[in-house]
Amino acid sequence: MRKRYGGGVESKQSGPIGRPRGFDVDEALERAVLVFWDQGYEGASLANLTDAMGISTTSMYAAFGNKEELFRKALERYTEGPGGYLTRALEEPTARGVATAILAGTVRTTTRPAHPQGCLGVQGALATGDPGRGVRDLLVAWRNNGCSCVRERFQRAVDDGDLPRETDPGLLARYITTLAFGIAVQAASGVGRDELQEMADAALRNWPLS
Known part of the structure; x- marks a missing residue:
């Protein structure tokens, strides 16, 4: 209602x-x-x-x-609407599927026709004065929380044998989320959807094999 x-x-x-x-x-x-x-x-x-x-x-x-x-x-x-792809991505059955869905969702959301380009959670308060400090801190926590959720999902993948035992889930999560944030910045700069998706695909070619 x-x-x-x-x-x-x-x-x-x-x-x-x-x-x-x-x-x-x-x-x-x-x-x-x-x-x-x-x-x-x-x-x-x-x-x-x-x-x-x-x-x-x-x-x-x-x-x-x-x-x-x-x-x-x-x-x-x-977060519930345009950014909801992250929650859905974490439900993918494999870690590679999670990473693929995160990057594809980022590309799709940050380049939607008739919508602002980029990501509210990335560009919303990258540079603010003292009055905006609370919002800047809020978005830092928002981005870190997303990374933590991905890390926990990758840790489960290691425990289940979906990722190699020597995989560092925290480092891999930081890699994927940093790439996603970079895609958002590039999208806001006018880089097109096809080029961004090609970059995401290239990043996944070296995905750790179990």
Whole structure:
């Protein structure tokens, strides 16, 4: 069920009109995701966000908290939606399948037509001033958590004999996630999907054999 919030929609010319109308919180949050994804945390102004969300600044604060809290909610939505390929990839039956799905998912998500290029979790706050430190730390933790999940999955692959005993699951996880993050940066720079997929395929040609 989609949530509606009765915080009101204000006219930019004349303030509140009649009885406050509710707005669709989920739809507003989806629009905020796209703004942060496209412009980053510091680049996204309150005016950009509220215009895209179709609500007033007052309503935004009432429904989502401040800008940093809105970003946190947007990152959660991104992780569940466009970034959900990581969770699905971890369910692949082999470690190579996991790595292949992670890289393919990264290429697909960071080059989607009619969507911002790159990855919200990578470019969202690479460079921020002191006011954005909390968001920068949040995204560092987000990226590290993803790497930890991949490491745990590769450790299971070692234990099950799917990867050679001498494999370092932490190093292999860091390799795959670093490559994925690099793909996201290249996508944001305009490198095309086919070229990025070729790079991912090349990286997997030397996959450890059990």
